[in-house]
Each structure stands twice: as C-alpha cells, then as structure tokens.
Amino acid sequence: MICLIFLNNFYLFKSRPFWLSPRQVLVVAGPGCEEYGRRVCQELTGAGFMADVDLDTGSVPYKKKKNSQLAQYNFILAVGEKEKVNHTVNVRMRDNKEHVEQSLATTLEQLRWLQQQRAPRAQEDFQLSVCGQADPKP
Numbered sequence: 811m812i813c814l815i816f817l818n819n820f821y822l823f824k825s826r827p828f829w830l831s832p833r834q835v836l837v838v839a840g841p842g843c844e845e846y847g848r849r850v851c852q853e854l855t856g857a858g859f860m861a862d863v864d865l866d867t868g869s870v871p872y873k874k875k876k877n878s879q880l881a882q883y884n885f886i887l888a889v890g891e892k893e894k895v896n897h898t899v900n901v902r903m904r905d906n907k908e909h910v911e912q913s914l915a916t917t918l919e920q921l922r923w924l925q926q927q928r929a930p931r932a933q934e935d936f937q938l939s940v941c942g943q944a945d946p947k948p
Contacts, residue, residue: 828884828921829928835921836883837863837899838874840890847889850899850914854887857918859925887917 828834835854839847844865854861862883864874888900892911899917901910 826882827928827930829925831882831884832860833862833881833883834859835861835885835887836881837861838886838888839863839865840888841867843889843891843894846894850887850889853914853918854921857922859921885921 826832837847837851837854847863847865851861851863864877866874882904884904886902886904888902890900893899896911897913898911899914901912901917
C-alpha cells in the first residue's frame with residue numbers, strides 16, 4: 811500500500827522528493843569561479859548530499875540553470891564573483907520560484923533539516939524556512 815502511495819506521488823509530482831533524489835543539488839559556477847564551485851560541491855558531498863558541479867565555460871548561466879531544471883535537480887546553487895567574495899551561494903529551486911542569497915552554512919543546515927524531515931515537497935518547506943515561517947532545526 812505504501813509503495814502505491816509513493817508511486818502515485820512520484821508520477822503526480824513528476825520528480826523525486828529531495829531525500830530520495832539522486833540529483834539533489836547542482837552547483838553552477840560562473841566564469842572565474844570554478845574553484846569556489848568545486849569547494850561548495852565538496853562541502854555538500856562531504857555533508858552527505860548528492861551534489862554535482864557544472865563547470866562548463868561554453869554555456870551561459872541562464873542555459874546552465876535551465877538545463878539543471880530539466881535534469882530535475884531539486885536545488886541549484888549558483889556561484890559567481892559576488893558569492894565568491896561574500897562566501898555565499900544563490901539558491902534557486904527547481905520550479906524557479908525563489909532566489910535567495912545566503913551563507914553556505916545556512917544552506918547546509920536547511921538542506922539537512924529537509925532531508926531529516928523527508929518532506930515530499932522540499933522546495934516549499936525550504937521557502938518557508940527562508941522566510942522564517944518554519945524552524946530549520948532537527
């Protein structure tokens with residue numbers, strides 16, 4: 811019965827929940843920020859998340875973000891010169907609803923909370939925690 815409910819939700823939402831997704835986070839590095847992008851990706855994988863980094867210098871940032879949405883990554887973390895200097899990341903959800911620039915430590919804390927909660931709609935819960943309407947603590 812539980813399997814049927816899960817399959818129904820999977821096909822209904824056409825994407826896997828964050829805690830079960832093999833494509834949880836993609837780091838999109840802008841020109842000149844490849845090393846910072848690698849470091850962010852290493853911190854994410856070190857924290858136990860499935861993370862990849864896009865270092866393709868041939869694509870424009872908009873195309874990189876669009877491709878990551880089509881590939882069904884739950885979260886896209888964009889890093890550029892501004893984020894590199896401030897040691898932050900720009901968080902975009904797969905459904906393209908929100909842009910949030912925040913520290914990597916805060917982002918990691920929120921992603922850990924989402925993974926522990928096993929929320930079926932992590933993007934909405936992430937937005938609520940960013941807006942201060944949910945407690946991103948385990």
